[in-house]
Amino acid sequence: MMARNTDMRWRLPLVCLLWELAMIILFGVFVRFNAESDIAGWEKAKQEKNITSDAENDFYFRYPSFQDVHVMIFVGFGFLMTFLQRYGFGAVAFNFLLAAFGIQWALLVQGWFHTFENGKILIGVESMIGADFCVGSVCIAFGAVLGKISPVQLLIMTLFQVTLFSVNEYILLDLLHVKDAGGSMTIHTFGAYFGLVVTAILYRPNLEQTKDKQGSVYHSDLFSMIGTLFLWMYWPSFNSAISDHGDAQHRAAINTYCSLAACVLTTVAFSSLLQKKGKLNMVHIQNATLAGGVAVGTAAEMMLTAYGSLIVGFICGIVSTIGFVYFTPFLESKLRIQDTCGIHNLHGMPGLIGGIVGAVTAAAATEGVYGKEGLIRAFDFTGDFSHRTPSVQGGFQAAGIAVSLGMALAGGAIVGGILKLPFFGDPTDENCFEDNVYWEVPGDEESSLYCMNDSNAKPVTDP
């Protein structure tokens, strides 16, 4: 393989500066405060809707959940990926970069689809949650290509994926009128299969030689657990963040709490069962314990019930752990899909399960459980959709899974093809999973760092 030029000096600044300038111009033209964050607008809304208390501002219903989601995107995903012994800077900081760009672009694209009025996009706290959600799907896809692409490639992937995410979301939520508050379909299924197709197209046949660097060291596994735990703890906020005020947010949090708890036990069980001598594997604890949150993403706000949630978590801990032990090696050797973080196990399969659970839960909804008003309220059976029945809704939910999967596969193929273009500065195979390529790493000139890594590691000389 020819030595490539990984010098980012002109390419990365150019992309960052030009795109940020574009954001400023587009925000200037399009983005305005919505009625609840505008000084004159809130005054007017209070009068018109006869609101007597500022506590009715949507900010107070959603801001604590927004902050939890924000932590999941930046600390959760960022630190979860620091498990690699020599890619901690790239994991946490490239995730930071992609998310910071992604939320701006998502505010625009989602705004055009959802809150576009009189030529203006109106934003509020729900827009910020939506933007963070959208970026979550890019963080997931980043997990598949972690350590193998340049920051410029990452920004390009973000640009396209945010756009496609928003199109897919619009089809599901608006056209198919599907419920997906925690994003099993729109975020996890879409993000995971998109990323898997991209990494398949960027297949690197000689990645074996960096096998050492694909492992962790003791303290990098602890850093990764910071990410795991913040994702796990705040997932109830994630799945309830954009549900309706009142009982729906309340219920979504409880269901997610239950599913995640069950998932931890089956993950531990199968991690021990599948390893020789019954020793636990940190990779499973870091990842598979979260699958329960993914898989109640669609149904959490429905009347899934606590025991229904436990069953979903139970199954997903098993599926996800088995995935790490058997599917990931299979995908790599047979299908040439190199999935660095195992997103297929954490987001792919649990996302599909989540979509199915949502479809079944919707189809099984009855007036006996929801009440007549409750059923209409839970599924928005109003306006054009006032004639829908739960079983029809279940069918549309199932269609939503298929659409998300299709969009992910097609979109991933196109974007993967674009990223293959030879001038984006991706690292050579032997320089994958190595911070040194894009970062000034402290102590590189000396021996200091390497005692923390395995004895085979050698300072990487710049190409």
Add this chain to the structure above:
Amino acid sequence: MMARNTDMRWRLPLVCLLWELAMIILFGVFVRFNAESDIAGWEKAKQEKNITSDAENDFYFRYPSFQDVHVMIFVGFGFLMTFLQRYGFGAVAFNFLLAAFGIQWALLVQGWFHTFENGKILIGVESMIGADFCVGSVCIAFGAVLGKISPVQLLIMTLFQVTLFSVNEYILLDLLHVKDAGGSMTIHTFGAYFGLVVTAILYRPNLEQTKDKQGSVYHSDLFSMIGTLFLWMYWPSFNSAISDHGDAQHRAAINTYCSLAACVLTTVAFSSLLQKKGKLNMVHIQNATLAGGVAVGTAAEMMLTAYGSLIVGFICGIVSTIGFVYFTPFLESKLRIQDTCGIHNLHGMPGLIGGIVGAVTAAAATEGVYGKEGLIRAFDFTGDFSHRTPSVQGGFQAAGIAVSLGMALAGGAIVGGILKLPFFGDPTDENCFEDNVYWEVPGDEESSLYCMNDSNAKPVTDP
């Protein structure tokens, strides 16, 4: 000592899977959403109680506090215990495991005692806080036996301790009608003395030989500070999480904030005073700074006042730091109590002080300070308890300390005896405080890891 079999391959999966299945069945039979999280129930409750705003749903009063408590249990306790140089995986992940199981079992047992109606347990956000609280007492006890028991033993301890916690809590809160919003008695006193008795019964005479591993390394002390700080910062949420809406939650947060701040200063003072050359000790900073939060657990929601809280924090920083320097070695050498994390100093003594402070504060309550209505409201002097006076309440509070202590000692003795049974796979003495026994540790086959530990450490060969 005979080599024991620490292979978890069948025992751990069996316990995890069977118990989780039991949870599913019991949740299916018993657990339902309460009125505020049920779609039809909230609709009905709004009509009946003439509620016009979803902001009145208990979710919005308590969910932010719940999330803070959740972080304390999983990141706070989990990372606090990562100070050991070779037990970081076990600390953070076994804490994760016990808490994930414990919250499910606590939802059931606490539900049977507190929210059982028509054969069903009704759960909502307060149930989740209660379950996290209950598990907190197990995390505390885990600190005493950290590094010395197997995950199967830990799960068995959790099962019993959660049950006993709930019985004790029922006696205190319902029968004695005691106030203990932040759990000085129910969580800290009970958890600490329970754990201390368990570790006393599991006494290991030859633990000296692992002395090296009982220490920290530079970065493990920093990981531990993550736990310390999240516990310290969110403790105001802990002590106010289940207080009455309005002024009580507000006041509990302020009192706890003040007590914790004072505690830091006296901890630093005594840490310096008691060490040769006046050098500070990270163990004290990691632990004793938190004692102030423990010790206002009972009285924080009362009119303890800011300066009363400062006094409590002042005393507890001193008591706790002295405990680490003098009591912990004494307990180990004279009473054969090997307290890995020093929970007697952080939870035991401050918990007792907290109970006493609560009793005194309750006994000293007057209509002048609380107002006539306020006094009734603060101590629920209604129904069967409408004839109680503050001084009588003070007496019952004191009785609550004694009951908690008695339950802890008796319960700990029984559970310790059970854990002594020889088939739970606990490590040999020389393998204590060593992740290698139950974990696939990265780089174990090579020399890589050991450069972070002291030079005496040798790879542990599996028995």
Add this chain to the structure above:
Amino acid sequence: MMARNTDMRWRLPLVCLLWELAMIILFGVFVRFNAESDIAGWEKAKQEKNITSDAENDFYFRYPSFQDVHVMIFVGFGFLMTFLQRYGFGAVAFNFLLAAFGIQWALLVQGWFHTFENGKILIGVESMIGADFCVGSVCIAFGAVLGKISPVQLLIMTLFQVTLFSVNEYILLDLLHVKDAGGSMTIHTFGAYFGLVVTAILYRPNLEQTKDKQGSVYHSDLFSMIGTLFLWMYWPSFNSAISDHGDAQHRAAINTYCSLAACVLTTVAFSSLLQKKGKLNMVHIQNATLAGGVAVGTAAEMMLTAYGSLIVGFICGIVSTIGFVYFTPFLESKLRIQDTCGIHNLHGMPGLIGGIVGAVTAAAATEGVYGKEGLIRAFDFTGDFSHRTPSVQGGFQAAGIAVSLGMALAGGAIVGGILKLPFFGDPTDENCFEDNVYWEVPGDEESSLYCMNDSNAKPVTDP
């Protein structure tokens, strides 16, 4: 240079204990709960103001933001400063100490200025936020002298700086009637220039010899990113924490979110642009990405708009990164200002920019945008200030910058002079940036620790 006595054994405990006793006495004399946290007071307030719901208690409007701010002060600033390879204990624990003392003293001093009624200071959730804000300015100044002063010096600096902060804040907010919700002027400008003057006065000519220790190691940079991310994520809460209920808090969060996002992209761009081979520098990512939050501190609650915020963030990422590359070395070599953390780049310049942005935004306010009522509400043009116009307000805002700067320079000079007194136990030049001086460091007696540091590090022998 003569060997100094850095033994803290009597000095540090004495200061901590006496000052904490003083706090207890002063709190006992002055501090009481305000109407919303007092049991009788809230009862009365509800009747008088005809409040029907506890949701109207200020606690529920501000407590989630308070907790986010609390995390920023203790974990954010604490961990941000752990980047030094041998000063992690000092960074996180001295920050903990100064903040724990500072918040108590700030409750008093700010209370005397703002909520003093009938001889009593009335405190509530807003007081806690105010105290945390005030301490934030000390954390900033600590960044300039990090590694070079003793804990006793630090406490003395805190005592004076909190006092001066409160005086300055009183002049700005009450006398000049300036708006500064996120503290661009009162917190950042004041804190940064105060710290810079102090470090200039404590100039150490021979600091070159500790050059190794002024750098980071791989994992210390990751610990630092924990601080960075929690600051970055929670900054929207910081800038909105004490804004008016309703639209103002909502808007402040959105503006800050936008500014911070833009700032990340220009930081990455210039970090790559200014380094040879285009490699990114972690110091820039850790710090300059936050400048956007500093610089919308004054204007975030105004109608700055999302694109206005993007522009501010865009500029500050550039200014701050250039500052690290060019200004910091210049300040050190030419002006003898040794700024350990580069606070001039993160808080100094962005703070000034923030003040200017606030003045311009205020001056540009129109009835067309704010509405007639909105304009009065946004700038409190009531009472003595009912005749102010936006352009006059802009002038006063500009005066606020000058006052903050003047107070910082004068105050810093006086306090720096006091800290120069020879009996506070500061380290010798060769012992700067070294935990060993004030801490029991694990493994110091052995070779263990040093494999993590660069090969030149030698155990420091106590002087």
